[in-house]
Amino acid sequence: MTEIIKPIFSVDDLRISFATHDGEVEAVKGVSFSINPGECVGIVGESGSGKSQTFMAAMGLLAKNGRAKGDIIFQGHHLLSLSTAELNRVRGKNMSMIFQDPLTSLTPHLTILEQMREVSSLHMDLSREETDRLCAQWLDRVRIAESKRRLNQYPHELSGGMRQRVMIAMSMLCQPSLLIADEPTTALDVTVQAEILDLMDELKRESGTAIALITHDMGVMARMCDRLHVMRRGEYVEEGLTEDIFYNPQHDYTKMLIDSMPRIDSPDRQHNKNQMPIDESVSGADFLKVDDVKVHFDVTVGGGLWPKKLPLKAVDGVSFELRKGETLGIVGESGCGKSTLARSVLQLIPPSAGSVCWLGKPLNGLKKEELKDKRKDLQIVFQDPLASLDPRMTIADSIMEPLQTFSSLSRSEMKEEVLKMMDRVGLDRNMQNRYPHELSGGQNQRVGIARAMIVKPKLVICDEAVSALDVSVQxxxxxxxxxxxxxxxxxILFISHDLAVVREVSHRIMVLYLGRVIELAKSEDLYANPVHPYTQQLISAVPVPDPKIERERKAIKIPGELPSPMNPDAQLKFLPSKLKTEKKGYLPKLLEHSPGHFVAEHDALDQLLAQD
Known part of the structure; x- marks a missing residue:
């Protein structure tokens, strides 16, 4: 007789609506589903489809203007009818949620340790010493270096990726029966993402934890989920076993989601075919030349009467050339110096040493007015468009701002140029008088691109410009x-931690590790023959949107702690054989492995994997 498995979580005809100035908006339109113990169910769809609101209702966290109808049952509790006090006994311990935006979920005036202690004191019977030890262990498990020091820091002192890992550690602290993960790895590096997904999978297998995974990343879905629900405009348009959805999608929207995903194992995507050919006989030295650029910061360590100042080498001797019409992809994990390097090229952060030459002339040391003249040709598209647009300015005014600085056009002529550029980037002209908060993330990103392109620059730096976007918008x-x-x-200098996207757009790719170049090659050479163990590790960790392939792939995991950039020997993680034979602070040399393919000194991968 087949054992009947009772769902741990079930939703029946859930409808969620919000009262707005424009009338009632129905965000979720009668969805029903269930999750069994030890099962991972994925809810996939693009921004605004209603994915998150379903679970915000379950957690009792709907906005004040929101209203939920239907039934949500968790371990026999009808959640929509519980009081706040009753909900508090359920959520946090037995039902926990990893939120998409950690900065709005963490309390800014409390240290990380104080916030983790709060979770422990509410739901676990542990001493202060046991709690602190458990908190440090969880920060170690989510790969935060120097966990004991990080516990005493505040959220604003951590990077976005670190804050997301803190949120994940807090959510897993009590080993909940149901873990709701809302875009849990969007802001994370691929190796950290792989570690987090492994942690969640381990929790599922060993503790029977049920997981609701909300994301637009089909590669993560392929790796983690037993069943999928595809959501669009508040409704489920397709549902079924993960393999069935991927290999035999029925709905056009599902097909679009799968087709839009960049694949690191597929070099023949349309974007590559549209790439501008590069004249390789022309050197980049006369266009953009970056020579041995260093950006160091003094960081105060320790307190008391005699705090120490140690150098943080964010960029530590990077050199490269860029040719006209070329896209150079810059990849690496958080803290490797990608964004700092970009800002030093534009002189937004003055380099501590080295030189940046633009069209044969140095940018270093130029006065503010001299730099202003150069910046018409040097533009940047930032990762977070909402944070880089003035909330008090209309979309048209934001796009027009560079023209006001660099052109002598009349107001009406500038307005016409703005409208033409809005057409060019796919923005409706009717949006010209709207403000950034009235647009979606993808629309704001288009505004950022329009603003950068309006003066027809020669170089554009895209700093994680597509990392937070839905796959179709991306x-x-x-x-x-x-x-x-x-x-x-x-x-274009295209900065990203998403190696699959970088493959699609780049002619050459430069891999950074703790502020230094560890591999530089043509795109096709780097992916076909990655030489450095770090590059191999990064590529192996990128999820592929194919369940069979993804579940058979093995990510390369090199033993050892995540090194601190403050450690002078951190650069030798991939060259430990030099630790005993060379003087302290030895830096691996960048050598030419084959024509045009440069690789930093390293020990063999087998030797690194064999470390204790």
Whole structure:
């Protein structure tokens, strides 16, 4: 007789609506589903589809203007009818949620340890010493270096990726029966993402934890989920076993989601075919040349009467050339110096040493007015468009701002240029008088691109410009950048931690590790033959949107703690054989492995994997 498994969590005809100035908006339109113990169910869809609101209702966290109808049952509790006090006994310990935006979920005036202690004191009977030890262990498990020091820091002192890992550690602290993960790895590096997904999978297998995984990343879904629900505009348009959804999708929306995902194992995507060919006989030295650039910061360590100042080497001797019309991808994990390098190229952060030459002339040491003249040709698209747009300015005014600085056009002429550029980047002209908060993330990113392109620059730096976007919007933005590159003969520095996206857009790729270049090669060479163990580790950790392939792949995991950039020997993680034979602070040399393919000194991968 087959054992009947009773769901741990079930939703029946759930409807969620919000009262707005424009009338009632129905965000969730009668969805029903269940999750069994030890099962991972994925809810996939793009922004605004209603994925998160379903579980916000379950946690009792709907906005004040929200209203939920239907039934949500967790371990026999009808959640929608519970009081706040009754909900508090359920959520946090037995039902926990990893939120998408950690900065709004963490209390800014409390240290990380104080916030983790709060969770422990509410739900676990542990001494202060046991609690502190458990908190440090969880920060270690989510790969936060120097966990004991980080516990005494405040959220604003941590990077976005670190804050997300803190949220994950807090959510897993009590080993809940149901873990709701809302885009838990969007802001994380691929190796950290792989570690977090392994942790969640381990929790599922060993503790029977049920997982509701909310994301737009089909690669993560392929790896983690037993069943999938595809959500669009508040409704489920397709549901079934993960393999069935991937290999035999029925709905056009599902097919679009799968087709839009960049694949690191597929080099023949359309974007590559549209890439602008590069004249390899022309050197980049006369266009953009970066030579041995260093950016060091003094960091105060310790308190008391005699605190120490130690150098943080964010960028530590990076050199490269960029040719006209070329895209150079810059990849690496959080803290490797990608964004700092970009800002030093633009002189937004003055380099501590080294030089940046633009069109044969140095940018270093130029006065503010001299730099201003150069910046018409040097533009940047930031990771978070909402944070880089003035909330008090309309979309048209934001796009027009560079024209007001760099052109002598009349107001009406500038307005016409703005409207043309809005057409070019796919923004409706009717949006010109709207404000950033009235637009979606993808629309605001288009505004950021329009603002950068309006003065027809020669170099654009895209700093994680597509990392937070839905896959279909991401594909549109990438295609837009490629089209604009051909139209304006742009050169692009494309910074990302998403190696699959970088593969699609780049002619060459530079891999950074703790502020230094550890591999530089043509895109096809790097992916076909990654030489450095760190590059191999990064590529092996990128999820592939194919359940069979993804579940058979093995990520390379090199033993050892995540090194601190403050440690002078951190650079030798991949060259430990030099630790005893060389003087302290030895830096691996960048050597030419084959024509155009440069690799930093390293020990063999087998030797690194065999470390204790």
């Amino acid at each position: 594909a549109q933005i990438i295609q837009l950048l490629m089209d604009l590159q051909q139209e304006f003969q742009l050169s």
